Amino acid sequence: DGGITQSPKYLFRKEGQNVTLSCEQNLNHDAMYWYRQDPGQGLRLIYYSQIVNDFQKGDIAEGYSVSREKKESFPLTVTSAQKNPTAFYLCASSPRDREGLYGYTFGSGTRLTVV
Amino acid sequence: DQQVKQNSPSLSVQEGRISILNCDYTNSMFDYFLWYKKYPAEGPTFLISISSIKDKNEDGRFTVFLNKSAKHLSLHIVPSQPGDSAVYFCAAKASYDKVIFGPGTSLSVIP
Numbered sequence: 001d002g003g004i005t006q007s008p009k010y011l012f013r014k015e016g017q018n019v020t021l022s023c024e025q026n027l028n029h030d031a032m033y034w035y036r037q038d039p040g041q042g043l044r045l046i047y048y049s050q051i052v053n054d055f056q057k058g059d060i061a062e063g064y065s066v067s068r069e070k071k072e073s074f075p076l077t078v079t080s081a082q083k084n085p086t087a088f089y090l091c092a093s094s095p096r097d098r099e100g101l102y103g104y105t106f107g108s109g110t111r112l113t114v115v
Numbered sequence: 116d117q118q119v120k121q122n123s124p125s126l127s128v129q130e131g132r133i134s135i136l137n138c139d140y141t142n143s144m145f146d147y148f149l150w151y152k153k154y155p156a157e158g159p160t161f162l163i164s165i166s167s168i169k170d171k172n173e174d175g176r177f178t179v180f181l182n183k184s185a186k187h188l189s190l191h192i193v194p195s196q197p198g199d200s201a202v203y204f205c206a207a208k209a210s211y212d213k214v215i216f217g218p219g220t221s222l223s224v225i226p
Contacts, residue, residue, distance in 0.1 A: 090158050092158070101166075104161070104214060105161070
């Protein structure tokens with residue numbers, strides 16, 4: 001079955017450490033996205049990529065970094081510069097020309113907790 | 116400034132009745148509108164969308180209405196079921212731009 005896989009589902013990090021969240025899709029989608037959700041809040045865009053080897057900052061990119069070396073993969077690194085990293089992180093993908101009709105496909109999320 | 120607004124953070128409805136979730140937007144360039152449903156600790160799932168050239172789209176128990184002059188859309192769920200209890204996100208998209216999400220409305224369907 002096609003879909004998006006995020007791993008791990010739960011992640012604990014010590015303050016001052018970088019951590020990388022994995023996102024892999026086998027939907028052959030060109031575009032991929034990273035969102036953050038905090039309790040009681042909506043989805044905020046961190047980074048997105050519409051093509052391999054290219055990515056753009058979203059609304060809250062500070063303290064995060066990404067790479068897009070393969071079409072299937074869009075890992076997110078939460079760096080020690082991110083002030084409040086504890087959150088639920090969601091990865092999504094979409095075909096480039098049909099997002100309006102079919103929306104994004106989301107992974108099941110990674111809950112990151114800084115201890 | 117929020118381009119997609121969902122002014123009701125929460126809504127409670129009796130099982131079997133109609134649920135109406137509202138959404139307002141500010142950008143007249145949006146040409147697609149979407150609704151997503153999200154359960155706790157899971158990713159959102161796409162429910163239904165509507166193009167700006169239409170005023171209604173229906174899929175089973177879910178109907179979305181678009182009023183472009185008022186920059187308003189709504190999602191109707193009839194009849195509401197306990198399994199519909201979730202957070203519903205309204206979203207919108209302009210051509211060649213990314214999807215913009217609203218803050219969400221938490222729906223509780225009471226048995």
